[in-house]
Amino acid sequence: MDIKVAFIPLARTTFFMPSAEENFTKSCDMLEGLFGNVNKPTELITSPEMLGEFADTLSQQDLIIYQCSTFIGGDFVTELTNRFNCPIIVWAVREPSIDGGRLKLNSLTGAFSAGNSLRMQGRQHEFVFGNPDEIEVIEKLRTIGAAVEMVKKLNNLVIGVVGSQPAGFGFGVIDEAQLASTFGIKVAQVEAANLMSNATSYNDEEIATALEELKSRTKGWDLMPKENLEKYARLRTAYQGFIKESGAGAIASRCWPDFFTGFGAPVCAVLSMLNDNGIPSSCETDMGGAISMFIGSNLSGSATYFGDPVAVDEKCDSIVYWHCGAGASSLANKNEGSKLGVHPNRKIGPTMEFGLKNGPVTVLRLGKDKDGFRMFLMKGEALDEPQKFWGTSVTVKPEGGQATESVAAFVEDGWEPHFVIAYGNVVEEVKTMCNMLGINVWEY
Incomplete structure (x- = not known):
């Protein structure tokens, strides 16, 4: 993981040091x-002086792992909060034995002291309980590390916004000041007309790479009119130029009717x-959708899907997510x-034409509420179902079934009509990330 981690193991020598x-x-x-290079002391830290000396060797960290190797007072964690502004994991280990004899470590009480101190200071923290060889402990630490890394990536994200939202799609607008204050995200804006103008300026050699890329990843391109393929390649090259110029790591793009x-x-x-x-690239200039795709793709390690919930398929108790034809070919x-095809309404290509692959998925959506951001989360299974409508589609069965009831809840709770499907289970990572950012999670 690309994060700076400091391990702070604390102990009192009056406890069982072995x-x-x-x-x-x-x-x-x-x-x-788990993390690669970890900043750690050469021995257990047993005094405030030792903690201060070790802290002096550290630059600002992305994550501090505060292990109560034995009982330790809450004053130790305050030394760290005075120096570092980053998430803190409070880690308690198990008692070596519960046998009616000596309390050897009393680590858990130390964790309570640290947690109380952090709470009173208004500092967010996570708690881990167990020994370092336990699978649950390792997985919890991995999840927290992934969430910290995700927060860091969002803080460095530039979202490229192409044009404005179509009429009636104002839910896709997010205030730049809100993005900056909550995530650190920056916005780079360009008009769709500017990209179209740039697209007309390229020669055949300049668009050859884009054309070959499309041909290598799709079927049916040989049935597409040459003029349409060339126009695609010009637009693809223009978008790549905008990404290079702006440093954008995600795109929220205008699509209809302009292009x-x-x-x-x-x-x-x-x-x-x-x-x-x-x-990660959303259409209909949905900025929240693009950020959701960025989160989902980074946590899952693969492309995500951006779609509307357009139908309930009662036969398989599932929700059908669809969009015109922008699904990732992978x-x-x-x-x-x-496969390549034409737009279902405009009858112009190239668009994507296929049903998506099956597998476990996480449905997510960074949404807006009256008092700020909120996050939609739902576990599900993408079924091995055929393409349901022209364009691209995926049929998702919620983990607990009850697709009709689920859709009713989504509408009643006022969610935006665009959702992101990430392959794999990234629910805990997203929840931990949202906890760090102060975003309310709505889990279905």
Whole structure:
């Protein structure tokens, strides 16, 4: 993980030091295997002076792991909060034995002291309980680390916004000041007309790479009119130029009607290729959708899908998510592959035409509420179902079923009509990230 981690193991020598020393050694080995380079002391820290001396060697950290190797007072954690402004994990280890004899470590009470001190200081923290060789402990630490890394990536994100939202799609607008204050996200704006103008300026050599990329990832391109393929390649090249110039790591793009009426080609396939290439890209200029895609793709390690909930398929108790044709080609059902087609309403190509692959998924959405941001989360299963409508679609069964009741809850709770499907289970990572950012989670 690309984060700076400091391990702070604290102990009092009046407790049973052999067990504390054993946990310290095992913890160091486990943490280095999990995070790579970890800033750690050479021995257990047993006094405020030792803590101060070690803290002096540290730059600002992304995460502090505060292990109560034995009981330790809450004053120790205050020394760290006075120096560092980053998430803190309070870690309590287990008692070596519960046998009617001596209380050897009393680590858990130390964790309570630290947690109370952090709470009273208004500092967010996470709690881990267990020994360093326990799978649950390792997984919890991995989850927290992934969330910290995600927060860091959001803080460095530039979202490229192409044009404005279509009429009636104002839910996709997010105030730049809100983005900056909550996430640190910056916005780079460009008009769709500017990209179309740039697209007309390229020669055949300059668009050749974009054209070859499309052909290598899709089927049916040979049935597409040459003029349409060329227009696609011009737009793809123009978008790549904007990304390079702005440093954008995600795109929220205008699509209809501008690119149909102003350029004679959809932008769907362009967004598909960007999603495949690690630039999460939403259509209809949905900024919250693009940020949700960025979160989902970074946590899952693959492209995500951006779609409308358009139907309930009662036969399989599932929700059908659909969009015109911008799905990442890498998400196509393996039996059919990614095919090119034309837009279902405008009859212009190239767009993507396929049903998505099956597998466990997380449905998520960064939404807006009356008092700030909120996060939608739902576990589900993308079923091995055929394409349900022209364009791209995926059929998702909620983890607990009851698709009709779920959709009713989503509408009654006022969610935006765009959702993101990330393959895999990233629920805990998103929840931890939201806790760090002060965002309310609505889990279904």
